[in-house]
Amino acid sequence: MSLKHVVTKNAPASPVPGLFAQAVRAGPFLYTQGTPGARPDGTMVEGTIADRTRQAIKNLEQILVVEGMTLNDVVKATIFIKNFDENFPLVNQVWEEMMPEPRPTRTTVGVAQLPAGGTDIEIEFVGYKA
Incomplete structure (x- = not known):
C-alpha cells in the first residue's frame, strides 16, 4: 500500500508546510490533519464556536x-475544544445540523490550548471509501 498526500487550496494549509499534510490517503482510508475554524486563507472566522465549527467541517x-x-x-x-463545559453543547448542535446520518463515531476532548492561531476548536476526520 502506498501513501498519498492530499492537498487543496479550498481549506487552510498545514501550519508548518512540509512537516504536516492536510491529509494522507492510505488505501481506502483518508486521515485529515486537525483543522481549525479558519477560512481557506488561514484567517480565523469571527463569531462563536458554532461559527468556527461550521467552518472546520466545511474545510474538512x-x-x-x-x-x-x-x-x-x-x-x-x-x-478538540477549549472551555469544554460551555462549548460542548454548541459544537453538538452544529454536528447534528451538518453531519449526515448515520453519524460517524466521535471523540471530543477538552483542551486548555490549541496550536492553531487563536482557535477554540480543531476537528480531524477519518474517511473510508473502497
Whole structure:
C-alpha cells in the first residue's frame, strides 16, 4: 500500500508546510490533519464556536472532495475544544445540523490550548471509501 498526500487550496494549509499534510490517503482510508475554524486563507472566522465549527467541517469537506469522498464517508472524528463545559453543547448542535446520518463515531476532548492561531476548536476526520 502506498501513501498519498492530499492537498487543496479550498481549506487552510498545514501550519508548518512540509512537516504536516492536510491529509494522507492510505488505501481506502483518508486521515485529515486537525483543522481549525479558519477560512481557506488561514484567517480565523469571527463569531462563536458554532461559527468556527461550521467552518472546520466545511474545510474538512473540501479535503474529502479531493479524494471523491463526502461527509457520508466519514467513519471517525476527533474534536478538540477549549472551555469544554460551555462549548460542548454548541459544537453538538452544529454536528447534528451538518453531519449526515448515520453519524460517524466521535471523540471530543477538552483542551486548555490549541496550536492553531487563536482557535477554540480543531476537528480531524477519518474517511473510508473502497
